[in-house]
Amino acid sequence: MPGTRRTPTQERGQVTQDAIVEGAATVFDRIGYGNASLSMIAEASGISQGSMYFHFKSKEQIALAVIHEQHDRSMPLMARVSEQYGGVLERLIRVSRAIVDQLENDPVVRAGIRLTLDEGSLSQPAGAFYEEWISGTAAQLDVALQAGDLVSSMSAPDLARTLIGFFTGVQLTAQATAGRSDIAASVDRMWRLAIDAIVPETLRAAATRVREDAFGAPGDVRPTRPAASM
Amino acid sequence: MPGTRRTPTQERGQVTQDAIVEGAATVFDRIGYGNASLSMIAEASGISQGSMYFHFKSKEQIALAVIHEQHDRSMPLMARVSEQYGGVLERLIRVSRAIVDQLENDPVVRAGIRLTLDEGSLSQPAGAFYEEWISGTAAQLDVALQAGDLVSSMSAPDLARTLIGFFTGVQLTAQATAGRSDIAASVDRMWRLAIDAIVPETLRAAATRVREDAFGAPGDVRPTRPAASM
Numbered sequence: 001m002p003g004t005r006r007t008p009t010q011e012r013g014q015v016t017q018d019a020i021v022e023g024a025a026t027v028f029d030r031i032g033y034g035n036a037s038l039s040m041i042a043e044a045s046g047i048s049q050g051s052m053y054f055h056f057k058s059k060e061q062i063a064l065a066v067i068h069e070q071h072d073r074s075m076p077l078m079a080r081v082s083e084q085y086g087g088v089l090e091r092l093i094r095v096s097r098a099i100v101d102q103l104e105n106d107p108v109v110r111a112g113i114r115l116t117l118d119e120g121s122l123s124q125p126a127g128a129f130y131e132e133w134i135s136g137t138a139a140q141l142d143v144a145l146q147a148g149d150l151v152s153s154m155s156a157p158d159l160a161r162t163l164i165g166f167f168t169g170v171q172l173t174a175q176a177t178a179g180r181s182d183i184a185a186s187v188d189r190m191w192r193l194a195i196d197a198i199v200p201e202t203l204r205a206a207a208t209r210v211r212e213d214a215f216g217a218p219g220d221v222r223p224t225r226p227a228a229s230m
Numbered sequence: 231m232p233g234t235r236r237t238p239t240q241e242r243g244q245v246t247q248d249a250i251v252e253g254a255a256t257v258f259d260r261i262g263y264g265n266a267s268l269s270m271i272a273e274a275s276g277i278s279q280g281s282m283y284f285h286f287k288s289k290e291q292i293a294l295a296v297i298h299e300q301h302d303r304s305m306p307l308m309a310r311v312s313e314q315y316g317g318v319l320e321r322l323i324r325v326s327r328a329i330v331d332q333l334e335n336d337p338v339v340r341a342g343i344r345l346t347l348d349e350g351s352l353s354q355p356a357g358a359f360y361e362e363w364i365s366g367t368a369a370q371l372d373v374a375l376q377a378g379d380l381v382s383s384m385s386a387p388d389l390a391r392t393l394i395g396f397f398t399g400v401q402l403t404a405q406a407t408a409g410r411s412d413i414a415a416s417v418d419r420m421w422r423l424a425i426d427a428i429v430p431e432t433l434r435a436a437a438t439r440v441r442e443d444a445f446g447a448p449g450d451v452r453p454t455r456p457a458a459s460m
């Protein structure tokens with residue numbers, strides 16, 4: 001931004017780092033971690049390789065910064081959407097819809113999740129985001145299971161791990177088989193199955209209304225978008 | 231095998247190709263497609279780079295051969311296990327257990343599934359295996375839904391796509407977060423949720439017995455293995 005006054009070094013450094021993370025995310029998202037080269041990342045970032053090397057010593061450091069940034073974008077979004085709604089199931093459904101929107105619109109989020117699952121490419125285990133997500137979800141599910149709003153033969157932590165694995169799988173296979181346009185429809189189908197499994201029959205109609213409001217009722221031309229999308 | 235008489239060229243060519251596919255699979259499985267180099271694949275295969283180049287012109291051709299080989303190993307296994315059992319749900323549960331065993335024991339299967347999902351790394355869409363798996367599963371589910379052995383508000387193709395996405399997700403997140411030892415337990419939890427969702431209450435105890443027989447009852451030191459493992 002020409003003409004804007006800055007406290008020079010630090011702020012400019014942050015701007016450069018952000019540009020590298022954004023550029024790297026588009027490259028990782030498009031071709032995967034292993035195929036990405038530092039020169040491709042520099043080009044996508046609009047940053048010289050010399051300047052990039054000043055901030056990051058390796059491709060792995062850049063990838064960890066992308067994962068960190070994805071975490072920083074997804075976790076507050078999840079918290080923000082969650083606090084807008086009352087019931088546990090509605091929170092989970094609305095949060096999943098918001099993440100679908102992030103996946104569809106933000107290469108940093110797509111790249112971060114992809115890097116997290118790309119076991120073996122990064123020498124450092126990158127499952128911390130998942131574990132945090134699982135434990136947060138488990139705490140919510142525990143409340144709902146104890147109140148009888150949800151029912152399951154599984155413990156809250158097992159149910160949380162299973163639902164998050166489910167979510168990850170349907171969005172990933174949607175991308176691998178049908179292109180990204182199918183992600184929302186796939187997550188909607190996930191909730192159909194999950195509602196049948198964990199919602200007591202007396203509450204099922206209400207849960208279905210929430211699902212349809214978040215993902216679009218059958219026959220809608222396209223799913224409605226929650227205002228909470230980033 | 232020294233001393234074995236062969237029809238020389240073709241058969242030797244096949245042996246070399248098989249070695250390359252096996253070697254490449256261990257490399258792809260360990261470090262991913264993009265990180266793998268032709269020299270690493272040659273070394274893992276015990277084949278010279280010159281000989282490798284005679285069979286495959288690029289890393290992508292090798293990866294497609296791995297996917298093809300995974301397909302050739304998984305599909306007949308699924309068919310073989312499936313025909314040993316009567317009910318549709320039992321078939322699906324037993325097949326999933328057999329695939330878990332393949333995933334745990336065969337790098338070609340792990341690498342093939344990983345490459346299939348590694349959208350962007352391969353220029354050619356690799357979702358054909360998934361679509362075939364989904365349509366085969368849908369045909370079975372359709373029979374069970376029509377007979378009332380299973381219940382769902384979803385159509386058989388939607389339910390098939392959802393269950394296979396579920397399976398993919400739980401085994402993938404198990405690998406990314408807890409190491410491969412957790413795959414069987416994750417797929418077992420998947421079936422707990424799915425049984426609650428799609429099995430009528432009168433049949434649920436029987437379905438649970440099948441699940442426990444395939445994956446081990448709670449309290450077992452380790453899950454029992456079906457004889458059908460490759």
